[in-house]
Amino acid sequence: MDRKVRVGIVGMGRGGSTVYKTLRSIDHIDISVVCDLLEQNPGMEMARVDGVATCMTLNAFLNVPNLDVIIEATGDPIVQEQLERNKAKTSAMVEAQGANLMMYIIEEKEKLADIKRLKGELDTVLNSVQEAIEVAGIDGEIKYVNPSFSRVTSIPASQRIGHNIFDVSPNGALARSLRTHEPVFAHRAQVGGSNVDVISNASPIVVDGKMEGAVVVFQPLTDIYKLMEQLKASNQVIDDLQSRINQISTSSYTFDDLIGSHPEFESALDLARKAAKSNSTILITGESGTGKELFAHAIHGTSLRLDKPFIKVNCAAIPETLLESEFFGHEKGAFTGAVKTKLGKMELANGGTIFLDEIGDMNPYLQAKLLRVLQEMEFERVGGTQTIKVDVRVIAATNRNLLELAKRGDFREDLYYRLNVLELRLPPLRKHKEDIPAYVHSLIAKFNRKFGKHVMGLTSQAEELLMHYDWPGNIRELQNVLERAIVTVEGEIVTHKSMLNLVDSQTPLLQDQVVSGEIMPIEQMEKQMIRLAMKRYGDSVEGKKQAAKALKISLATLYNKLRTMS
Numbered sequence: 426m427d428r429k430v431r432v433g434i435v436g437m438g439r440g441g442s443t444v445y446k447t448l449r450s451i452d453h454i455d456i457s458v459v460c461d462l463l464e465q466n467p468g469m470e471m472a473r474v475d476g477v478a479t480c481m482t483l484n485a486f487l488n489v490p491n492l493d494v495i496i497e498a499t500g501d502p503i504v505q506e507q508l509e510r511n512k513a514k515t516s517a518m519v520e521a522q523g524a525n526l527m528m529y530i531i532e533e534k535e536k537l538a539d540i541k542r543l544k545g546e547l548d549t550v551l552n553s554v555q556e557a558i559e560v561a562g563i564d565g566e567i568k569y570v571n572p573s574f575s576r577v578t579s580i581p582a583s584q585r586i587g588h589n590i591f592d593v594s595p596n597g598a599l600a601r602s603l604r605t606h607e608p609v610f611a612h613r614a615q616v617g618g619s620n621v622d623v624i625s626n627a628s629p630i631v632v633d634g635k636m637e638g639a640v641v642v643f644q645p646l647t648d649i650y651k652l653m654e655q656l657k658a659s660n661q662v663i664d665d666l667q668s669r670i671n672q673i674s675t676s677s678y679t680f681d682d683l684i685g686s687h688p689e690f691e692s693a694l695d696l697a698r699k700a701a702k703s704n705s706t707i708l709i710t711g712e713s714g715t716g717k718e719l720f721a722h723a724i725h726g727t728s729l730r731l732d733k734p735f736i737k738v739n740c741a742a743i744p745e746t747l748l749e750s751e752f753f754g755h756e757k758g759a760f761t762g763a764v765k766t767k768l769g770k771m772e773l774a775n776g777g778t779i780f781l782d783e784i785g786d787m788n789p790y791l792q793a794k795l796l797r798v799l800q801e802m803e804f805e806r807v808g809g810t811q812t813i814k815v816d817v818r819v820i821a822a823t824n825r826n827l828l829e830l831a832k833r834g835d836f837r838e839d840l841y842y843r844l845n846v847l848e849l850r851l852p853p854l855r856k857h858k859e860d861i862p863a864y865v866h867s868l869i870a871k872f873n874r875k876f877g878k879h880v881m882g883l884t885s886q887a888e889e890l891l892m893h894y895d896w897p898g899n900i901r902e903l904q905n906v907l908e909r910a911i912v913t914v915e916g917e918i919v920t921h922k923s924m925l926n927l928v929d930s931q932t933p934l935l936q937d938q939v940v941s942g943e944i945m946p947i948e949q950m951e952k953q954m955i956r957l958a959m960k961r962y963g964d965s966v967e968g969k970k971q972a973a974k975a976l977k978i979s980l981a982t983l984y985n986k987l988r989t990m991s
Contacts, residue, residue, distance in 0.1 A: 437468030441498035687857030711851030714901030733777030
């Protein structure tokens with residue numbers, strides 16, 4: 426029976442525990458030891474219950490023999506450096522990205538089988554001592570040769586033992602080490618008495634400080650070439666696993682991170698909690714910055730798929746020429762630059778959730794392929810013919826009106842209805858400004874931890890400034906404004922003056938007068954509000970119609986007022 430791959434895990438926080446839970450269910454993996462500074466960490470307790478060895482120091486961890494793979498899940502550069510410097514040469518180290526990452530490592534059993542086979546071949550070579558060994562005393566008399574020596578050189582032991590190395594192989598590594606009393610590395614030569622080309626390493630044998638002889642270990646060049654090819658193949662498999670780990674993440678937010686008391690927000694939150702328990706496709710709509718991705722994270726983290734991958738794809742950020750390959754992967758040689766087979770996002774998300782952000786920007790060709798995945802849960806890689814079946818929960822998000830796009834022919838209507846099984850509509854921040862104080866309190870605590878600050882809060886005028894601003898960038902804009910304010914503030918209180926230049930630069934005078942309680946002429950305020958409306962909705966005919974509607978005046982009145990302002 427083939428030997429299992431022996432694995433050790435350093436760091437049993439959220440990320441390491443997720444890796445542990447994933448690996449312990451795989452037949453070909455043997456988790457030999459886990460390590461964490463906190464003995465009471467839930468991940469450590471889980472391992473103890475399973476009967477897996479635990480330790481609390483790197484020294485103890487590194488003393489565990491025969492580890493094939495070390496998974497570093499702390500994200501600490503110091504820990505990574507110590508492991509890399511002190512681990513056994515036969516151990517491969519794979520780094521996992523932080524405690525908020527979930528690593529679903531193996532997608533295909535064939536890859537694990539490859540690792541097991543290649544590792545088994547290397548172990549057989551080392552454990553069976555296939556290298557030729559020859560030992561000579563200080564005077565050069567040959568004392569010992571192992572069976573592999575005769576196999577490699579075709580020289581029987583009886584014709585070697587008792588002869589002098591300075592006579593039979595005076596230019597070899599063993600004779601050189603005896604003469605110089607120094608080690609000899611990577612010495613290429615022909616074995617005396619044969620025509621076999623070998624690579625030799627020789628070292629003095631020292632007993633109680635006195636050199637008693639030397640030993641040489643060598644291999645024929647043909648064997649070394651074979652081992653190099655096997656090692657290259659093994660490294661390729663490990664690189665493929667590392668590539669998968671780097672693409673896989675876990676949900677980073679929960680429903681506890683979603684703050685809001687507006688009825689429309691609470692309605693979306695309630696529906697999201699219910700939807701999390703199902704496998705239904707979800708469409709999250711709302712303006713940019715309203716928290717659509719946070720909702721997707723929270724839904725996955727509360728679903729039955731929480732211990733499986735959460736894969737995010739920004740449909741607008743990937744070049745159109747690469748979008749299909751990113752989604753469905755490609756076979757080796759499918760196009761120029763495809764030097765190896767690559768798994769797509771859909772395949773990586775198998776068993777978990779895929780979050781399709783900005784779905785409205787997906788090209789029509791890919792929309793058709795995505796529709797097939799939603800209907801059949803199967804696809805082919807680019808350049809491939811094999812049909813791959815997956816089990817993926819889809820959450821899509823957009824700040825565009827997909828139904829309107831569908832009517833114009835810019836989005837497939839059948840895909841729209843397939844995505845819109847459950848729709849979560851997130852309100853813009855200007856509709857629930859009463860939640861701004863709660864957001865501010867939470868964000869101040871977050872940025873104090875991030876930047877080592879001790880900001881206590883905002884002045885009443887600064888709070889009033891935030892409440893009067895319309896936040897076109899929504900919660901994301903509020904977060905950015907507070908982050909910049911906290912980074913630049915000198916004391917413990919953020920004032921309105923330090924925030925005036927961080928919000929809408931076109932209306933600072935109006936904001937300043939509002940928060941300071943100063944009075945301005947109605948005509949002047951009217952002009953500023955018209956400018957603000959025009960900036961928000963644009964100077965097009967449609968923009969002017971929306972601006973007039975927002976100002977609650979007729980379009981003709983707006984044109985008249987704009988004419989008097991010019």
